[in-house]
Amino acid sequence: MKILTLVRQVPDAEARVKVSGDRVDLDGTTLVIDGMDEYGVEEALRLRESANVEEIVALAIGPKKVEDALRTALAMGVDRAIHIETDERFDAVSLSKIVAQVAGSEGTDLILLGGQEADWDSQALGAASAERLGWPQLTWTNELKVDGDTLTGRHDVDDGNEGFKVSLPAVVTAQQGLNEPRYPTLPNIMKAKKKELRKDDLGGYNVQPSVKYLGAEIQTRARLNKMIDGKDPQAAAEQLLELLRNEAKVLA
Amino acid sequence: MILVVAEHTGGKLAKATLEMVTAARDSGREGPITLLVLGQDVAGVATEAAAVADQVLVGDLPALAQYNPEVWAAAVTQIAKEGEASTVLIGGSRSGREYAPRVAVKLDAPYLEDVIKLTASGEALQAQRYTYLARVTETVEASGPIIVASVKPGGFAPAAPAGAAGEQYDIELELPTPRTEVTGKNVEKTSRVALSEAEVIVTGGRGVGSPENFAQYVEGLADNIGAGVGATRAVVDAGWRPYAEQVGQTGKTVQPKAYIALGVSGAVQHLSGMGKSKNIIAINKDAEAPIFKVADYGIVGDVNLIVPALIAASKK
Numbered sequence A: 001m002k003i004l005t006l007v008r009q010v011p012d013a014e015a016r017v018k019v020s021g022d023r024v025d026l027d028g029t030t031l032v033i034d035g036m037d038e039y040g041v042e043e044a045l046r047l048r049e050s051a052n053v054e055e056i057v058a059l060a061i062g063p064k065k066v067e068d069a070l071r072t073a074l075a076m077g078v079d080r081a082i083h084i085e086t087d088e089r090f091d092a093v094s095l096s097k098i099v100a101q102v103a104g105s106e107g108t109d110l111i112l113l114g115g116q117e118a119d120w121d122s123q124a125l126g127a128a129s130a131e132r133l134g135w136p137q138l139t140w141t142n143e144l145k146v147d148g149d150t151l152t153g154r155h156d157v158d159d160g161n162e163g164f165k166v167s168l169p170a171v172v173t174a175q176q177g178l179n180e181p182r183y184p185t186l187p188n189i190m191k192a193k194k195k196e197l198r199k200d201d202l203g204g205y206n207v208q209p210s211v212k213y214l215g216a217e218i219q220t221r222a223r224l225n226k227m228i229d230g231k232d233p234q235a236a237a238e239q240l241l242e243l244l245r246n247e248a249k250v251l252a
Numbered sequence B: 001m002i003l004v005v006a007e008h009t010g011g012k013l014a015k016a017t018l019e020m021v022t023a024a025r026d027s028g029r030e031g032p033i034t035l036l037v038l039g040q041d042v043a044g045v046a047t048e049a050a051a052v053a054d055q056v057l058v059g060d061l062p063a064l065a066q067y068n069p070e071v072w073a074a075a076v077t078q079i080a081k082e083g084e085a086s087t088v089l090i091g092g093s094r095s096g097r098e099y100a101p102r103v104a105v106k107l108d109a110p111y112l113e114d115v116i117k118l119t120a121s122g123e124a125l126q127a128q129r130y131t132y133l134a135r136v137t138e139t140v141e142a143s144g145p146i147i148v149a150s151v152k153p154g155g156f157a158p159a160a161p162a163g164a165a166g167e168q169y170d171i172e173l174e175l176p177t178p179r180t181e182v183t184g185k186n187v188e189k190t191s192r193v194a195l196s197e198a199e200v201i202v203t204g205g206r207g208v209g210s211p212e213n214f215a216q217y218v219e220g221l222a223d224n225i226g227a228g229v230g231a232t233r234a235v236v237d238a239g240w241r242p243y244a245e246q247v248g249q250t251g252k253t254v255q256p257k258a259y260i261a262l263g264v265s266g267a268v269q270h271l272s273g274m275g276k277s278k279n280i281i282a283i284n285k286d287a288e289a290p291i292f293k294v295a296d297y298g299i300v301g302d303v304n305l306i307v308p309a310l311i312a313a314s315k316k
């Protein structure tokens, strides 16, 4: 079985966001491999411990800096990486064209990716890629096993969670709880420097973005910030209820 | 036509559907608003849907008894093509956002996800959405003969009936056989108002102290005031509460009239799921907790002392 894991870089969650002009300005922001993608990479590595996994390849489409995230994946244990460099922003539907082509040329049987990208949050690339390939998809997966050609596991659905069984090839998106990603050790970080990180030219994939980004704005809602001292719990509780009933009018 | 895929649970039309109807009405896109109801034994849902739509297409079939992304994508795509839809609106639920990208790929259409505003601008459709853990509002645009969008729950006001009820039509569908076998389901049922429907939500964080305290204080207060119950990831990871209650980046996004956070620190990942609530109320013993920065009303104090007083006082 060949596994393709997708990797993207995101600002560290605690990083301050700023907007310059009409877009989010990431200059000087610490970028890290998306936490959701670490679940995907980790799961690929774990599957190798229990199933016949020939190769694990990590793919990233993005600016030069994304190399760092791919190096992290390599240091975690991925065999090699492909970087399609671009500064342009692509939506999930157009990105899925690239993912499907890479999966085709790599002979991929299983694509593992993040369920939901922390920053742009489209939750769409897994499903869009699966559709292009004509494969089934399992989203929000928090338990996964492979036995021959069969994938079993558990994933979250609208009103709870479901066990599933499906045949490969398939697309699986990771979710919190799937595993605990390992930290790359120093020797592995050194080893990763020698692993293949192939640069592919975007031009060869014939894709254009299908969504235009027009602008970004930071909107903060003004909050009342009315603070009540809780030293006297009884009085504080009554004061709060009075405000919620008569000022905010949210309680009967 | 503007095709809106109805969301429904337990034989009832979901609030999310009414919100999508508003999104469709306000978008300025041309064509009758057509609700597509998929499922089994959905006659009641279809009748409810007719009250807010120009027409209702009903796919009431045993093959639709169980949701599957490939089956839903095939059904919606077929109807969008046959009806020459200009716009397809799909709910921003977990399942909606799971099959919507498939519909977009099948229709070779652009996909706008999780929109909170939709405005036609000539042939194009502009949308707003939150990004960067909901700290940034972004404007995007797509054009083409057909555009697919998923609509964020809580992003639009629910539509009220307008004029006469729409006509209902039964439809025939060609559906693929699902390839994914469902091997058992755990329904995380809550006897309370679902988080997506709740006007008031009481959420407990680690500061509540224990699962027992959570039941006594968070559920106790929620029951008293008819609220839904939410939890932070810390509390879900600790096994105190089911994942279904988690609010935040990797949980649910909510936007109630009042969000009451008890012993919640207010981490960015939590704020991204509830920061758009109309009123935020926080009780935390640490006056410096980040949750107070976004709070309209805050009590600095111990939840173990304040909440019992609140429960007692709200009973009156």
Ligand SMILES: Cc1cc2nc3c(=O)[nH]c(=O)nc-3n(C[C@H](O)[C@H](O)[C@H](O)COP(=O)(O)OP(=O)(O)OC[C@H]3O[C@@H](n4cnc5c(N)ncnc54)[C@H](O)[C@@H]3O)c2cc1C
Pocket: A035, B204, B205, B206, B207, B208, B231, B232, B233, B234, B235, B246, B247, B248, B249, B250, B251, B252, B262, B263, B264, B265, B266, B267, B268, B269, B270, B273, B283, B284, B285, B286, B289, B301, B302, B303, B304
């Ligand atoms: C990728 C990623 C995704 C995440 N997704 C989510 C998500 O979806 N939802 C989410 O909630 N978190 C999420 N988190 C976790 C988040 O970063 C925080 O760790 C979490 O929200 C903290 O939960 P908490 O507020 O319950 O706990 P804590 O941060 O431990 O806060 C407890 C608070 O209770 C207060 N307190 C303690 N005792 C009392 C008392 N007796 N009375 C009053 N106050 C008291 C303390 O002052 C403190 O402010 C995510 C993190 C990551 C990295």
Ligand SMILES: Nc1ncnc2c1ncn2[C@@H]1O[C@H](COP(=O)(O)O)[C@@H](O)[C@H]1O
Pocket: A006, A007, A008, A034, A036, A037, A040, A059, A060, A061, A062, A092, A095, A112, A113, A114, A115, A116, A117, A118, A120, A121, A122, A123, A124, A125, A126
């Ligand atoms: N540009 C990209 N390059 C590689 N992987 C990506 C890219 N964008 C998104 N992904 C993957 O798709 C997942 C979900 O992203 P999204 O569908 O945008 O929420 C991410 O967690 C990544 O695994």
